[in-house]
Amino acid sequence: MEFLNFVLIFITACILLRRPEKERLAFRLLILSVLLMASLFLLATRTSILPGLNY
């Protein structure tokens, strides 16, 4: 899934470089990447979301 995310990021950067008029698409891909990144981290830490320390 990390591979997929970097592919999305690569595509987004290509849009900025070569097709800048498609800003809306690029921003939506950016949002998708952010959500995917956050979701994967939550997936990996769902059994203990907060840092394991005394509070």
Place this chain on the structure above:
Amino acid sequence: MKREPLYTILACAVLALTVIPVGGAVFVLGFIRGDSPCVMCWEQRTAMVLIALIGLFVLRYGPRPKYVGLAVLVGAWGLHMGTRHASLHAMRDVGQGFSVEILGAHTYVWAAFIFMVCIIMLGVLLMSLKHVEPSSFPRSLGWLEKLSMWVFLAVVAGNIVQAFASTGPPPYVGQSDPIRFSFNPKHWVWALDEWRSAAISLRGRWDIEPPDVTKVSADPAAGPLKDLSALTVKQRRQLSLPLRGAITDLAYDGGTDRFLITTEHGVYIVDGALDHVLRSTVVDPGFSVDLGTFAGAAFLDSRTVMALGENKSFVILRENDKADAAKNFRFFLESADQFDEVTRSRLATMRAKMMYVMSLAFDPGSKSLYTVSVPNQQTRRLVISRFAQQDLTLSEEYSPTLAPDSGLGFSGDKRSLGEYFVTGATIAGDRMYAISAAYSTLLCLDPAKHSVVMANVVPGLEYPTGIASKGDELYIITRSGALIVVDRQ
């Protein structure tokens, strides 16, 4: 700040973020040294790339608020990721950590630092936007801005290669313990471990409820040890002492024939007949060390007492008829002229680290202090910890077993000593006596052999919280002030 310098600085920042942490990670650490990120590291690296990408958005379209806002959100999430990751290793022994250490810090600590720097830079950027307007159509890029985009693409391309090799295409996800990176597909491991079924929890193994003696079953018939005989109660009476709050522990000093009783934060020296309070104070539990609620008490000598909280934080007090109340104001909530505070600190354990305690015993023979853990929903284990009086540091820690010649046996295959809820402990001779509120059971242990040598039921116990040895007798006290006396076996 004028338009062009802002974009020049931003292009440099994007280059720096792309090349140093991300480019260094993929090309140097990854391709050359073979380091593969774990699943959490992958997401932290991705977040850095995303912040750099947002920088490219600003270069192309100007500093639109939604870009800057999103960058702050990603930076904040990145700070959480770095902190959450570092928390797994921060409390290990010195020098320990996970995977690669660079210039004295591991990668997850550097990640937290980088995200902090990003958030600071975004703040500076926002403060510098006075004369800059977002563009309604794409800006033309200067050579530095184009360079930052091409370098970004090259670094992301490297990450695509490493991510494909190390984590695989969907649905495969990064791993907790990734293997060394290799360009050879024979050494690629793609795993679905992160998709396994698991309970969602905010605090995981740190989600431990404070102990509550009122929630345990006192029925001895339900206990883990079978065929226990009941002790004969020699004396049973209700104490009528002017104590503030529920009683939490009991200790005895033979040299002066006096008892020590603690309540949640109160410390009381009581006469040998348990009729009169001779000296008392209420400790400020919130000054400096968080003492929590007192659960254990012991005489260290005839004039010095120790009170221990459930969280293994402690305070040591020395009786002083001339104590300076003004000087002691910080330590005590009441009666600051009865004791001086010697020190307050914390006991640190290993096996009992994730368990509370509700007892404290002092052995003058070995100059050792003992605590006994109470079970919780995460750990059902009986752990005895011994600390040297000299430096109050852990000397020994074990889970006792049943002595082979004790005649004791479990009432079922899955029963264990870990079900006992020890709320009081005392040392008498070469034995430890521990009273369990769960199943109203008195355990007699041989500390030298780490074993339980005897166990008996104490009838009519309701929420015992302390035990003390006086002569050949054991005094057991409950949270409501009932006293039960039995012979020491």
